[in-house]
Amino acid sequence: MLSNAINVYGQSNESKISPKSYVAHYTKESIDIDGSALESSWSKAKPTELFIDIEGRKIPKYKTTVKMLWDDEYFYFLAEMEEPHVWGNLKQRDTIIFYDNDFEIFIDPDNDTHNYYEFEVNVLNTLWDLFITKPYREGTPVLNDWDANGFKSSVKVNGTINNPNDTDKGWIIEIAIPFKVFKTSYYHKNIPKDKFWRVNFSRVNWDFELQNNKYSRKRDDNGKFKPEYNWVWSPIGVINMHQPENWGYVYFSSKEVGENDDFKIPEDEKVKRLLYQLYRKQKEYYKKNNRWALTFKELGSDDLLIDGNKVVKTIENHQTGWNIAVVSPYTKHLFVIKEDGKIIQKED
Template sequence: MSSVLQYLTGRKKNKKPGILWITFITVLSYGQPTQETLSHKSYIAYHTTENITIDGIPSEEAWQKISPTGLFTDIEGHKTPKYSTSVKILWDKECIYFLAEMEEPHVWGNLKQKDTIIFYNNDFEIFIDPDNDTHNYYEFEINALNTLWDLFITKPYREGTPVLNDWDAKGFQSAIQIQGTLNNPDDTDKGWTLEIAIPLAVFKTSYFHDNNPANKFWRVNFSRVNWDFQLINNKYSRKKDSKGNFAAEYNWVWSPTGVIDMHRPEDWGYVYFSLKEAGLQDNFTIPEDEKVKQLLYELYRKQKKYFNKNKRWATSIQELLQSSRNIYDKNIAPTLENHQTGWNISAVSPYTQHTYIIKEDGKIIQKEK
């Protein structure tokens, strides 16, 4: 879901109070996927020593040696988009590089001022949460005119955070090649290619912060907002219905979130930054501890719903888990702690014995054993 849309807005009991032992089993789900049954995508970004020229043309050998992501799907995860989209990712000691290739028979755009609401045009969007705590993440939106909207978001919009439009991604580079003619309704285009370089320094949170992603994963997602259009005086604009309202946009993404909302970093994909050079092969498996975090986010959402219904926070795990679904294969004992300014829910991972804590604002904290 686009930024401004958000801006405007089974069980075995343990005798110890406040603790509920949950035995999770793996379940296969058929039919339309839900938010809980959607699997998160993963991708290996390979290292390159080749100089990448940002010109919108993937002529470098490194681009040719790597595979793209799978084709994008509808954000809810159960529709096939009208037009195909895929992305490739490379990195080196200075930058992360993205190459998006988008099928589009009518390439158009009219927003030329930086930091305007770019998704009012067809656009391509990148979301990045380097430390996987769902806070302090980055968003980049670009239209076919190569107009950028870059944002730094301290918390997901569900927590009432403001839009930080004055933040700038220093050193950001992008270039576009159009397979057709921009803003020409008299022909049929093939699409557009977007090449991007984002300096790693953009993601530094302090002077001495070591944000080298080598052999680590970051939470990442990509979105493509696409609109039905109409022609007025032979110029493109978003289509309106008979009442003068804009028709709803299409939201096509790499890793579906299950709901029309991109600002759910806990549901983004995983990009692993391999030190192996493009053309070689590496392996990456999403860590088992991510299952524990997903449980905590399920409880976080239940706690929010509980408050909306009862006008108070739940004080025991039992109040939240009456309809819990079995989705894992290990015993986990989440605990709920209320305090004056909110609450914490914690769980010890059965895989690593690390403790994970989710706060009332959705931030995840990890404590190693």
């Protein structure tokens, strides 16, 4: 498990957040999704660092960690959450689960910030699964009727659910998501052996109040719900989980759990982070000028460096938007970002 800081000249504050990384090891052991985590593979797997506030500034009041494994069929997760008051109310699938305390998984297999997946589960093991074609910043509809067929989860509570008369220790959720859920075509061979995916986790936690001995989200003096806490594995820098470019990296090691393996975030990821910096500057420029910038000088980015290397870049406007292209100083691959934030990589 390694973290690799990505430092790009001229970053915004949120871009200075360094994504975390995790090595998910292969397991030959059959994993029973029962919330007990009795398999030896789970005892050998290393937990993530403790979750941090989504902005990367505050230490959450309750601890959260996740372990990950994989085999030829499933991507496995084991989340352990400290919580003195375990409660939940939502029982219908595909309701807005984060209105309860919940655990959330975000996955972008191809690392282009588009066509990604979100899974939310509460302590009652109620699932909300979504397919998101583009981040919300692009005004895209969410496919709420999409189902992750074969998704399995189980919850174990160290305490009692919805009982305000005792103090609980927390809850554990064990999840298995079939790789076939992430296929883009029938014959797509998408098992990510010795590859990485962009992944993040969020734990939504609410201050609560009791009404007739029943838990509910706490309201302020004006009757409005108080804001939730957002605790995450890899901090975003802003209160917005839907920035896939800032998620963590999960590397699917072919080595069995218990063996050592390292993962270093590829240098070309620095190029992508630079492109998202320019993407945000274009959006800001349009708000102020009602047109896209035609030159890097207009964006205040005429001279850009990555690790001391001058960047070869071009900007091209067209009838429906723009493209910004950058040549990687590491691999000489061409990376292009479009007006909707989609990244295209050209290796030839």
